[in-house]
Amino acid sequence: MNTSSCDATTPLHAENIQTINDDNIPDNKIPADILQKIIGELMMKYKKDGVLLNLEVDKKLTPINSCVGGVPYFPKGMEYPMADGQPLILLCQINYSEMPKLANFPTEGLLQFFIGTGNYYGTEHSKLIYHKTVSLELNQSVPQSITDVLKNALKEDLPFKGAFRLTGKIGETFALPEDRDTLFEKLAMKYSVNSWDIEDDVCKATDSLTTIKSQYGGCPNFIDENVYEDDRNTKEVLLLQLASEEYKRDEPRYYKNEWSKVNYCQYGSGFFFINGEKLKKLEFDDVTYTYDCD
Structure with a gap:
């Protein structure tokens, strides 16, 4: 079976399954009620909790x-x-005491994601810093010499366009396994449909109903699955996905004429991956930062 047509790591949120119908899955070969059952069964087996992130000015x-x-x-x-010799830019920081609890992630402390100001969205230089203890009383002002450099850097092509508060909620995602031929064949026998049709319709449903969101801990959403191949087996945990996001029509904007909050080639995302054991030990010295786009 040809599996290249379907992204094996595309997450679909659980609440979207019930919206599957003949109208939003174009040219589906499997009846919508059967497709709901198939996707529901897949999600029950391969679902994974993550913290879905909301960005607000x-x-x-x-x-x-x-x-x-x-x-x-x-x-x-x-x-x-x-x-x-140049200061890095704060891309994101997560205060875990403000976030819902997620297995294997910290419940306290603050993790900072710093990136470079050069090409490729700063992927040539990145550094993560974890603070176990966080207090405004311990905070100091960033030196003016560094602040001046950072202000100029903010005019460059950075992936964010302003400053946004992050809030989070637990959400379910699921990802199809890369080797799923046998899985589809078993489902085809169970529901008396064609395994090729399962692949086609599941992929259509995923593409139609998936909302790419900023998140951590869940299943990453790749446009180009090949963007992260080398470290996938050793750095298997999604530490952060920062997804491109536009303002809603009536939403307050940080800059009046700006249309996006985050922009990785319009529809892409930035990703940070870490080894699960390193995460448990709160060791953030070996993290992969990459991005993909359409």
Whole structure:
């Protein structure tokens, strides 16, 4: 069976299964009620919880809040992260005490994601810093010399366009296994349909109903699945997916004429992956940062 037509790591949120019908799955070969049962069965077997992230403009962010962009937490005694003599930019920081609890992830402390200001959305340089203890009383101002450099860097082609508060909720995603030929054949026998049709219709349903969201801990949503092949077996945990996101029509904007909050080639995402054992030990010195786009 040819499996190249369907992204094996595309997540579909559980609440969307009931919306499957003949109208939103074009040219489906399997009746919608049967397709609902098939996808429901797949989700029960391969579902995975993650924290789905919401981005909102907030001009009252403090340095200890979860955010994309904005002013980083910079406690006394911390050296500001640099690369090639230039300060790195805060892409995101997550205060886990503000987030719902997720298995194997911290329940306290703050994790910062710093990136470079060069080409390829800063992937040439990145650094993660974890603070187990977080307090505004420990915070200090970022030196003016660094602030000036950062202000100029913000005019460059960075993946975020402002400062946004992050809030999270637990959500279910699922990802089809890469080797799924036998799986589809068993389902075809069970539901008296063609295994090729299962592949085609499941892929159509996934494409039609998936909403690409910023998240962590769940199944990554790749446009180009080949973008992350080398480290997939050793860095298997999604530490962060920051997805391209446009403002809703009536939503407050950070910049009046800006149309996007996050922009990785319009529809892409930035990804950070870590080894599961490293995550449990709160060791963030070996993390892969990459991105993909349409």
